[in-house]
Amino acid sequence: MSIHVAITRRVRPGSEAEFEERLSHFARRSLDVKGTQGVQMLHPAPGAKHPEYGILRTFATAQDRDAFYASALYLEWEKEIAHLTDGAPDFRDLHGLEAWFRQPDAPRPPRWKMALATWAGVYPTSLLLGMVLAPQLHSLPKPLAALIISGCMVVCLTWLVMPAVTKLMHSWLHPSE
Incomplete structure (x- = not known):
């Protein structure tokens, strides 16, 4: 069974465009990492007072998830965007109903x-x-x-x-x- 992780990042006002560009580039590169099955980005509503971005990642196993977040690729990206974000990312493993129907390569069913x-x-x-x-x-x-x-x-x-x-x-x- 796949492992699903939701990450929330608060971006500093005025840094949204640069963060989105760097996130998009990182997301494409991260798909080449072993065990990574998918990534989706959720953008904040236009004009949000405190822009929060959501990143949904799917991994084949818990070991793949742990290896990804300990990888040089991920740690480099964290350093690269540190000046664009407020605070550390919030990580949540998705379980139960929120994960039962999530497939990395398919839209959610009706x-x-x-x-x-x-x-x-x-x-x-x-x-x-x-x-x-x-x-x-x-x-x-x-x-x-x-x-x-x-x-x-x-x-x-x-x-x-x-x-x-x-x-x-x-x-x-x-x-x-």
């Missing part, structure tokens, strides 16, 4: 398809957890039992069910590939 695919994962998971866990938790207060079941559901969906569902439904979710 919301209705994402909803149906999610339902296809949630329904059998909720049935199974209800049959297996509910009888074991019947002596607990209902809110506590629901907390335990919902926690198990989130873990199952995030690491087991939705990766399998999106893999099985890939051609339906991304028919243009």
Whole structure:
């Protein structure tokens, strides 16, 4: 399963054009790095008071991600743009719903398809957890039992069910590939 990372950069006012040019050049070069599967850039709205740029990167593995951010190419770029940005970048690994449907080489599927695919994962998971866990938790207060079941559901969906569902439904979710 691919690793998705969202990076946010705050650019100093008046430095937007230079930052965009350098980012575009760096993004093209960075695609040659082993394990890099894609990069997308998100531009701030025109006239934003504090321009923030988003960079979405996809890597084949966590090791590829870590190697990329420790690479000379990345560290050089950080030095190159230090005078254009305010503060350090904000990194977030994307998990769960935000990453289930993200493919480096395909547009995101329509919301209705994402909803149906999610339902296809949630329904059998909720049935199974209800049959297996509910009888074991019947002596607990209902809110506590629901907390335990919902926690198990989130873990199952995030690491087991939705990766399998999106893999099985890939051609339906991304028919243009």
